[in-house]
Amino acid sequence: MHDKIDTMAQDQLFNSSITVSPILSELDSNALHKHFAEVEIGILDEEESHLKTELVSLYAEQDQTPPWPLGISSMSQPPSRYQVPVWEFFTDERIFKPHRDENFYPLSGHDIQDIEEIVEQAAEAVMNSSNGRDSKFHRLVSGYRLFDPVRGVDYITDLEFADVDGNKQMRRVHLIRPIHSTRMVEGVPYVREDTDITMVWHDLWVQ
DSSP: OTTTHHHHTTOHHHHTOSOOOOOOSHHHHHHHHHHHHHHHHHHHHHHHHHHHHHHHHHHHHTTOOOOSSTTSOOOOOOSSGGGOOOOEEEOSSEEEOOOSSOSEEEOOHHHHHHHHHHHHHHHHHHHHSTTSTTOEEEEEEEEEEEEETTTEEEEEEEEEEEOTTOOEEEEEEEEEEEOOOOOOOOSOOOOOOOOOOOOOOOOOOOO
């Protein structure tokens, strides 16, 4: 069976099969599993492409620019100029945060894990692109991070690459960790944090 799957895969009837027999060896089982997993991935890719086309046309009908990524909420508008979200600037060693006592801290804990992961993803995306296949990732120059409670976490990374001749190139990559789903947390007690204030009024008369 495993030697004939490439030939049978040309038949759409085989690709839509519910059961296949006889399976005579572990090689047959692994080959069939690999093939039908690829078939399912192809179906999902087609559905995703169709949804993207529908979303773009829907925004075009309303004379609106589609958000990036498609299907993810745009950044929420701040209620006032005093509540504008602050982008956190980071390098490969430090992160700058809007704290009162100190404005930068060494990368540690979840911060370094988060930034290392998005830098790896950004570098991989560049090297897998048509313009970056011959490039080699060199280092993170700097980046920015912003948390939006509706959209997720946005990142802007400036990465340095070297081509085959050793020439340095800068690439800027925008990434996002979207919030795919939310849920209500049940059973949380309500806690009042109000403070009682006693106001003493003193009348002042002026003649």
